[in-house]
Amino acid sequence: MDFNNKLVLITGASSGIGAATAKEFAKHNARVLLLARRIEELRKVAEEIQREGGYAKYYPVNIADYRSVEKTANKIKKEVGIPDIIFNNGGSGIWKYIDEETSEDISKLMTLYFGAFFVTRVFLPDILKRNTGHIVNMSSHVPVLPFPGANGYIVAHAAMRGFTDALRSDLYNTDINVTLLSCAKFRSTFWANNPGSEERYPKVALILGVPPVEVVARIIVKSTYKKKKVVTIPSLLKLADLINFICPPLMRWLLYHTGFTRKDLIVKNQKKPITP
Ligand SMILES: NC(=O)c1ccc[n+]([C@@H]2O[C@H](COP(=O)([O-])OP(=O)(O)OC[C@H]3O[C@@H](n4cnc5c(N)ncnc54)[C@H](OP(=O)(O)O)[C@@H]3O)[C@@H](O)[C@H]2O)c1
Numbered sequence: 001m002d003f004n005n006k007l008v009l010i011t012g013a014s015s016g017i018g019a020a021t022a023k024e025f026a027k028h029n030a031r032v033l034l035l036a037r038r039i040e041e042l043r044k045v046a047e048e049i050q051r052e053g054g055y056a057k058y059y060p061v062n063i064a065d066y067r068s069v070e071k072t073a074n075k076i077k078k079e080v081g082i083p084d085i086i087f088n089n090g091g092s093g094i095w096k097y098i099d100e101e102t103s104e105d106i107s108k109l110m111t112l113y114f115g116a117f118f119v120t121r122v123f124l125p126d127i128l129k130r131n132t133g134h135i136v137n138m139s140s141h142v143p144v145l146p147f148p149g150a151n152g153y154i155v156a157h158a159a160m161r162g163f164t165d166a167l168r169s170d171l172y173n174t175d176i177n178v179t180l181l182s183c184a185k186f187r188s189t190f191w192a193n194n195p196g197s198e199e200r201y202p203k204v205a206l207i208l209g210v211p212p213v214e215v216v217a218r219i220i221v222k223s224t225y226k227k228k229k230v231v232t233i234p235s236l237l238k239l240a241d242l243i244n245f246i247c248p249p250l251m252r253w254l255l256y257h258t259g260f261t262r263k264d265l266i267v268k269n270q271k272k273p274i275t276p
Pocket of ligand 1: 014018038061140187189
């Protein structure tokens with residue numbers, strides 16, 4: 001596997017799967033551009049790649065703000081050029097029931113879609129002119145197998161899947177590839193960055209195992225290289241899809257009864273200190 005100096009732009013590259021994927025791409029001879037808000041974290045990831053002999057540059061940006069994206073994209077175009085591969089990955093994960101959610105939570109969650117839209121749109125005219133490129137979109141499998149207590153997160157990932165399908169249609173008859181990653185839980189900084197979410201993950205899904213980011217990064221890079229259209233991670237998830245296809249009530253029962261319930265929510269809220 002040799003990416004032959006290809007330029008790979010990765011959002012959400014300051015931690016978790018974004019950082020791990022950047023390291024994996026760099027190992028296979030890609031030049032990586034790291035994007036996120038936390039400049040110190042980005043610098044550390046870039047330095048680690050450079051120490052190993054790889055090429056990495058970092059650009060602090062808020063992908064939810066199109067002005068910030070446009071400014072950064074202009075800088076990238078001037079300094080390094082147009083990316084060959086864009087990995088839209090940056091986002092967060094506040095898991096709440098709809099009645100717990102605030103408008104700020106929803107804006108934060110929709111960063112995944114808005115970020116992907118702004119970043120893709122800003123580079124796409126040049127990518128189209130060149131008629132070669134690859135857009136890889138991160139998504140969770142949760143819209144396929146939804147469970148209670150993560151309303152906005154499920155919606156944000158459904159938006160990302162819709163965006164990916166629509167983009168694929170827009171790029172029909174071009175040489176630009178589109179990949180959808182559909183992931184179950186993996187071990188990353190995500191859970192510490194989004195406190196209160198992990199306890200809501202349905203226990204039944206733990207049967208699939210929880211791979212570390214390095215393993216998932218290897219799958220993502222290999223699938224990008226092979227230009228796969230849809231990648232389900234881990235592949236065992238397809239079995240869950242099959243069960244859901246054959247007997248949806250059974251899958252619903254498993255997800256609802258091994259997940260976080262409203263009863264758990266009441267108990268949790270009762271434990272909260274009473275403020276005067
Ligand atoms: N971990 C899992 O089990 C899992 C499963 C399925 C899908 N996913 C998805 O994978 C993606 C990456 O998650 P992760 O596990 O790597 O967790 P993470 O370590 O929390 O990574 C999130 C990344 O997104 C960046 N980000 C968030 N908001 C941003 C903004 N407004 N502008 C720029 N960058 C922003 C963060 O960087 P800054 O804070 O520095 O900006 C960080 O680099 C997420 O979209 C998540 O929903 C994760």
